[in-house]
Amino acid sequence: MSRTDPHAADPGLFGPDSVTWQMHGDPMMWIAGVRALYLQALHPRAVRGVTQNSDFRNDAWGRLLRTANFVGTISYGTTEAAERAGARVRRIHTRLAATDPGTGETYGVDEPELLLWVHCAEVGSYLDVARRSGFPLTDAQADRYLDEQRESARLVGLDPGAVPADSRQLAAYFKEVRHELAAGPEAHDVDDFLRRPPVGALLVPARELLWGRVAALAYSALPPYAHELYGRSAPAPERVTRRLTAAGRLLRSIPARARWQLPPGHILKAMARLGPEARPSQYKLRRQAAILDRPGRARESNGGDSTRWRKPG
Template sequence: MDSSPDMGLFGPDSVTWKVHNEPIVTMGGLRSLYLQALHPRAVAAVAQNSDYRADPWGRLNRTSEYVGTVLYGSTTEVEAAASRVRRVHSRMSATDPRTGESFRVDEPDLLRWVHVAEVESFLTTARRAGLRLTDEEVDGYYTEQLRAAELVGLDPSTVPGTAAEVAAYYERMRPELGITREAAETALFLTVPPVPEVWNSRAIRLSLTLGPARWAYFGIAGTAIALLPAWARKMYGGLGWPTTDLSADLSVRGLRLLMAAILATLPRQYRVTPMRRAALERAGAAAG
């Protein structure tokens, strides 16, 4: 009987752990939301079923917990989290803003778009921030993430599993994408989110609303948008110039260095998320 610790879907030797060891991938999450919003049905599903406007930080926390569980949880934890997500999605429907047609939130086409936009954003952000990966590692990341796609109910054989397949998928999807009212409202909300209620001190809220913290967030949101593919930036009314890509690369690399410098000043227990720390401890036990 195998008594070795359960490392879940991935593990310390995976490309997935290498990519997500980079704190800058959190910006990839923001980039992916801007990208996902360009799919009229995907953004309608969120806008019509989610409380993200009333509780954006709570939704962000729940999403982060799910992603963290998929990355670092045991098999039992991952399956339980995925089961909850599938159960919730199975009860949801929305209305297409263009046709008036009702559709299920867990349609494969929508799940596939959200998955690809998310994993491509994580990977692209990490690489453009300076993480060195070989072409084989890039394809390995996409192939590993097919396990995450299967968790939400997708057939892995229908999901892009290499860089070339992701590029071809985006090319096929572009005619279906565009700006709807819900997409524009979502993008604005992402760019100018409300101050968390937990920071209810008047001085703190005023500082975060008008002060340096707000301008710092504008810089982060602007970088996330600049990291989008040129065709996606154009849909938002931005520029597709190569100089924008260069500026985005410089900005995200600078942010990566800044985050590393800040984390280096913190006590060791705060440099790694609890989920990753628990997974590392399991991996250490396995190695021992």
């Protein structure tokens, strides 16, 4: 890349020293993303925004790849690319609405409480799957990750001050929103699709062998109340954690550069832009842990204010 390229040294929104940079390169994020879809579908108002505005059954893989591309862009792309991706999402959302079939109410999909649910279900899933699968995150680093991810929330149109900034606030949010969740018809449509997405006849065996296991593991990692809402018994958490740990070992045994060749290749592009030292690495997290876990540092990551989050209205 030319030395005169204006983006040559741009670390993007998070940069190579962030928890986001290290964690989003982990292969277990694919399983975490499927868990997030299962969880997001349990908010009736939020899931209608998807089912009523997209043909997700016929373009499911395209939708998943577009979501992965967005996360990759804002995680590893230049600041300009991340801001542009966020503006595109906000622009699309302002044009979309959903209708409550019970009341006839029409509402925008960009209502702050809906955007907040989608955000929290996503980052909460990323953290839960990463940590249970053996990714080395201390409590302080988990809090730092949630604080960093308020930038992602800003990109989709949320006020960062209205977004949980640490694990305590995230847990409080999930407790508060629990009464709004239900497994309506749309959630069961998403559930059915994720268990058996449409594929060509030749790919059916691969779907059953590979995708079926991914979806089953992602679903099993849901919190107990989600299993209850979907109407299936929750597996023992310890057994799920063992399965997540085994999957993490298997996927992380694949050479990183081979994994990063998969589209859209944002990590390799970031390394080309910033140099090989920008490579995501668990070692960096272990090195940071000694600093972040010093007394008082966890509170410094979010300004020392554990009550700053407020529900948007």
